[in-house]
Amino acid sequence: MASIAREIDNPFQALDAVGFAQEFLRRNPVYRAEYARLPPASRMQGKARSWPGDGAWRFPCDPDVSASDGPALWLARAVPAVVILEPAPPGMDGITAHALFSWPDIQADRILADGRHLVLGDCNVPHRIWLRSLDPARALAVSVPGDAFADRRFAAARHLLRRLKLAPDHGAGAEEARGSGTALSPFQRARLAMLLGILDDIGAADRPRMSLHDIAGRHVYRGMTLGRGAVWKTSSQRRRTQRLIREALGLMHGGYRDLLVG
Known part of the structure; x- marks a missing residue:
């Protein structure tokens, strides 16, 4: 996911909630594996498929293309x-x-x-x-x-x-x-972008796995000094970072469907 991680450097200013739903879906490792196994001719047929946690995903979409560069098309019954x-x-x-x-x-x-x-x-x-x-x-x-x-x-x-x-x-x-229901406030957009950044760092295969402390310092508490050792292990910052990681993973594994309906 190195290419996806680089996109976080540019905030998702043009995305609404449905666009962010696509960003979480395309980071789903099972979806990416299914897409890689799909014959190229089938990718353009536009047939409904049962993707992992599909949320009525309608058309195959390249998971390496961002929602800004290639917005997905969704079933009207799932996306008001x-x-x-x-x-x-x-x-x-x-x-x-x-x-x-x-x-x-x-x-x-x-x-x-x-x-x-x-x-x-x-x-x-x-x-x-x-x-x-x-x-x-x-x-x-x-x-x-x-x-x-x-x-x-x-x-x-x-x-x-x-x-x-x-x-x-x-x-x-x-x-x-x-x-x-799809427009986002600046705070909501920044929060969703932060969760995507967390996903990219915990799923990156091209560099050593980041520690919980490093993720907190990079995404959640930028510019702040975090404790170490026992102070960090019992801190509210550590607990909050763990909650955000769970939330990010939940959005990737089907929770993005809530973003589709607003």
Whole structure:
């Protein structure tokens, strides 16, 4: 994981919660091993697979590519931030294909048997879209399943519509993005980045294993002097570092699914 560790030097400023979920998943050693065994032709088929702790992972994704460079595509049923677009009823206006495909920052675009899947960059809260019609002439309408995540689905749809100028803004764009459950505060982003850094150091195979004391000094208590010997073994800093390691491992081994739903 040496290449992943180097990415920690640059904070994940462009990632939301779903992006961080991908970062934790791609560090899963079982996922990485499964991907390595997958024939190259199968990696592009977009078929649902049962990955370890998959959390409805939809498409095979290279674990050596960061979420910023290659955002994953997720099942809409698992991620309420995915906006579902269907053909609008005849005679009604809606979102145009041109508005989507002229977006200045298209981070992912794949056509599969069930439609077209897009990720549109937009500050720290990208728009994830499942376009179920491939007819560029058809106006599109938002489809919101009435499930337990309906409120967050509405919030994600409103955020997209405002950015497309199809709904009144009322100056609430940032608040609406937070309502979709995937936007992160600077503190939350820094904390998740710290947990990723901890994972990279405890899983690094290209250097000696770091001690608990070293991990604490590098990630949790930077710039602080930590005790040694008996003082360290009985300290609250040591206990907190142990808790953070358990949390980081838990996120990697399936806990990231909580980040998918916000």
